[in-house]
Amino acid sequence: MAKDKGRPKTDMRITVIRYHLKHPLTPRPLRFSRNRSLRHWTIHRAWRLYQTKLRLSRQIELERQYNSMAAACEALRLIDGHGLTAEERSRVGEPDVSEGDKEVGRLYRIAMRKDDIWKGVPIEYARIQTDTPPRNGWNHAWTK
Amino acid sequence: MTLQRASRPVAQCIRQSSSTLHARTLATTTIEPSSTDAAPPPPSDPFSHTRNPFTASTPAAEKQLAQQKQRPVGSRRRRAALSSTTQIPFTQLPYQAFQEARAFLQEDRREKLEAIGLQRVKLVRLQDQVVVGEQDGEVERRKQREKDNRVRSMGRRLEEMKVMADINDPMVKKKFEDGQGDMTKPIYRHLADAQWRSYKRQILVQRLTQMNVIPDVLPALEPIVSTGLAFPTTSSTTPARSRLKRVQHGDFVSSTLSSQPPTLWIQPYNKGTRLCTVAVVNPDVPNVEKDGFDHRCHFLAVNIPISPINTRVRLGELGSTSENKGDVLLPWLPAYAQKGAPYQRMSIIVLEQPSPTLTPILTTLLGAVAESQELDAESASQDPRYNVRDGFNLRSFVDRYGLKAVGADLFRTKWDEGTAGVMQQAGIVGWDVEFRRKRVEPLPYQRKASERYR
Numbered sequence: 001m002a003k004d005k006g007r008p009k010t011d012m013r014i015t016v017i018r019y020h021l022k023h024p025l026t027p028r029p030l031r032f033s034r035n036r037s038l039r040h041w042t043i044h045r046a047w048r049l050y051q052t053k054l055r056l057s058r059q060i061e062l063e064r065q066y067n068s069m070a071a072a073c074e075a076l077r078l079i080d081g082h083g084l085t086a087e088e089r090s091r092v093g094e095p096d097v098s099e100g101d102k103e104v105g106r107l108y109r110i111a112m113r114k115d116d117i118w119k120g121v122p123i124e125y126a127r128i129q130t131d132t133p134p135r136n137g138w139n140h141a142w143t144k
Numbered sequence: 145m146t147l148q149r150a151s152r153p154v155a156q157c158i159r160q161s162s163s164t165l166h167a168r169t170l171a172t173t174t175i176e177p178s179s180t181d182a183a184p185p186p187p188s189d190p191f192s193h194t195r196n197p198f199t200a201s202t203p204a205a206e207k208q209l210a211q212q213k214q215r216p217v218g219s220r221r222r223r224a225a226l227s228s229t230t231q232i233p234f235t236q237l238p239y240q241a242f243q244e245a246r247a248f249l250q251e252d253r254r255e256k257l258e259a260i261g262l263q264r265v266k267l268v269r270l271q272d273q274v275v276v277g278e279q280d281g282e283v284e285r286r287k288q289r290e291k292d293n294r295v296r297s298m299g300r301r302l303e304e305m306k307v308m309a310d311i312n313d314p315m316v317k318k319k320f321e322d323g324q325g326d327m328t329k330p331i332y333r334h335l336a337d338a339q340w341r342s343y344k345r346q347i348l349v350q351r352l353t354q355m356n357v358i359p360d361v362l363p364a365l366e367p368i369v370s371t372g373l374a375f376p377t378t379s380s381t382t383p384a385r386s387r388l389k390r391v392q393h394g395d396f397v398s399s400t401l402s403s404q405p406p407t408l409w410i411q412p413y414n415k416g417t418r419l420c421t422v423a424v425v426n427p428d429v430p431n432v433e434k435d436g437f438d439h440r441c442h443f444l445a446v447n448i449p450i451s452p453i454n455t456r457v458r459l460g461e462l463g464s465t466s467e468n469k470g471d472v473l474l475p476w477l478p479a480y481a482q483k484g485a486p487y488q489r490m491s492i493i494v495l496e497q498p499s500p501t502l503t504p505i506l507t508t509l510l511g512a513v514a515e516s517q518e519l520d521a522e523s524a525s526q527d528p529r530y531n532v533r534d535g536f537n538l539r540s541f542v543d544r545y546g547l548k549a550v551g552a553d554l555f556r557t558k559w560d561e562g563t564a565g566v567m568q569q570a571g572i573v574g575w576d577v578e579f580r581r582k583r584v585e586p587l588p589y590q591r592k593a594s595e596r597y598r
Contacts, residue, residue, distance in 0.1 A: 049249070
C-alpha cells in the first residue's frame with residue numbers, strides 16, 4: 001500500500017470503459033463502408049424526420065383541441081340562462097344586465113369549479129351533456 | 145432504326161428489372177447512369193484487350209496493366225470489389241429501407257420546395273408594400289424600420305429553407321465530403337461553414353485568445369470567414385513555380401520563409417462578392433525607452449474582392465496586374481525579431497469594407513452581401529496616421545473607415561540564423577542589434593544571526 005501511493009491513480013471510469021470494451025463477450029464495433037454508411041445516414045435522417053413530423057402533428061392536434069375548448073368556454077362565459085350574449089339581449093330588447101348578472105356565465109362558472117374533482121369521479125359526469133341542463137343538478141334523494 | 149427507337153422504353157424497363165433480379169451476377173450490359181449520381185466505372189467489355197485500372201486485381205491483370213503503362217487506381221481489395229459489383233448507381237441500390245427512406249425524403253423535399261416558392265411570393269409582396277404615413281414622421285420611420293426587419297427575417301428564413309431542402313440528400317453529403325461541393329450553392333456553403341466551425345474555427349479562436357491577439361490588436365473579433373496561409377519556398381531548381389508551405393494558426397515561421405509575401409486564402413460562407421482589407425500587424429515591437437512594446441504594420445491593402453469561389457489572395461501580386469484587383473497601401477515587410485527579443489506575433493486581420501448607406505435593403509436580402517464601398521486608397525495613403533508602419537494603430541484605422549473585422553490568422557517569428565540576412569536584404573535598420581535583459585538588483589537580504597536560518 002505504501003509503495004502504491006507514489007504512482008498516479010488511474011481514473012476508475014477509464015478502467016470500467018476498457019473493461020467493457022475489451023470484454024470477450026462484447027460485440028465488436030461495426031465498421032461500415034462508405035456506401036453502407038451513407039445509406040445508414042439516409043435512413044436515420046428519414047426516420048428522425050418522420051418522427052418529428054408525427055410529433056408535430058400530434059402537438060398541433062392537441063393545440064387545436066385546446067383552442068377549440070378555450071373558445072367554447074369563452075362563448076359559454078358570455079351567455080346567460082336563455083342562451084343569449086349581452087349584445088343579442090340588447091338587440092332583442094330584454095331588460096338590462098343588472099338582473100342577468102348571476103345568470104350570465106353561470107354554467108361557465110359551474111364548469112370551472114375545481115373542488116373535489118378527481119377524488120371519486122362526481123356522478124354528474126355520468127350524465128350526457130345537454131343544451132339546457134336542469135338547475136338542481138342531481139337529485140340524491142331520488143328513490144324508485 | 146425507328147424500331148429500335150420505338151422499343152427503347154420497353155428495352156429500358158426490361159433491362160432495369162433484369163439488373164435487379166440478377167444483382168449478384170456480373171453485368172455485361174451497362175445501365176445508363178442517371179444524371180444525378182455517377183455509376184461506378186463499367187467493367188471492360190469482353191472483347192477489348194486493355195485492362196481497366198479500376199478493376200484489375202489479379203496478378204496477371206496487374207502485369208498487363210503495367211505493360212499498358214498505367215497505374216492501378218485504389219487498393220487491391222477495392223479493385224477486386226469493384227470488378228465484382230454491379231453497375232447500379234448508388235441511389236438505385238435495391239435496399240428496401242434505403243429506398244423507402246429516399247422516397248420519404250423526396251416527398252419531403254417537394255413539400256419544402258413548395259414552401260420556398262410560397263415564401264418567395266410572400267417576400268415580394270411584402271417588399272411591394274409601401275409604408276404610408278406623414279413624411280419623415282415618427283410613426284412612418286418606425287413602420288419603415290419594422291418593415292425592414294420583417295424583410296430581413298423573411299430573407300433569412302428563406303435561406304434556411306433552401307438549406308433544409310437539400311440537407312437530407314446523401315449525394316449532396318457525398319459530394320461535399322469528396323471536396324466537390326459547388327460554393328455558389330447555399331447547401332455546400334452551409335456544410336463547409338458547419339465543418340469549419342466544428343473544429344478549425346475553435347482552434348483559431350483559442351490561438352487568438354491564448355496569444356492575446358484579441359485584446360491587443362483589436363478589442364473583439366468573431367471570425368466569420370475562414371483563413372489559410374502559405375508562404376512560397378523559393379527553390380533554386382524551379383525558379384518559375386515556387387511551392388507553397390502551409391502555415392497553421394500560430395505556427396513559428398522561419399525568417400527566410402516569411403521574407404516573401406505569402407498567399408492568403410479567405411473563404412466567406414455567404415454569397416456575393418465583397419471588398420476586403422487585409423492588415424498585418426505586429427504588436428510586439430520592443431521599445432526600450434518606454435520598456436514596453438509598439439505596434440508595427442507589415443502589410444496593408446484595401447479593396448480586395450473576395451467571394452465564395454474567389455478565395456485566393458496573393459499578397460505580393462495585389463494591384464500589380466489588371467486581374468489582381470486591390471490597392472496596396474503598405475507593401476510586404478518581412479517579419480523579423482531581433483536577437484534577444486522574445487518571439488513576436490504577426491497577426492493578419494481580414495476586415496470587410498462597409499456597404500454604402502444608400503443601398504436599399506433589397507440587395508442585403510437572402511443573406512447576400514451588399515455591394516461594398518470602395519475605400520479611397522489615395523486619401524488613405526496620404527493620411528499621416530496610416531502611411532507609417534511604426535506605431536500603426538489598427539483600431540483607429542478600423543474606426544476611421546467603418547470596417548468590420550471578419551477573419552484573422554496568426555503566425556509567430558523569432559530570431560534564427562537567417563534573420564540578420566533577411567533584415568539586411570530588406571534594408572531594415574538594426575540587423576545587428578541584440579537585446580539584453582536589464583539586470584535587476586536583488587533586494588538586500590538580511591542574514592539572520594543563528595544557525596537555524598541557514
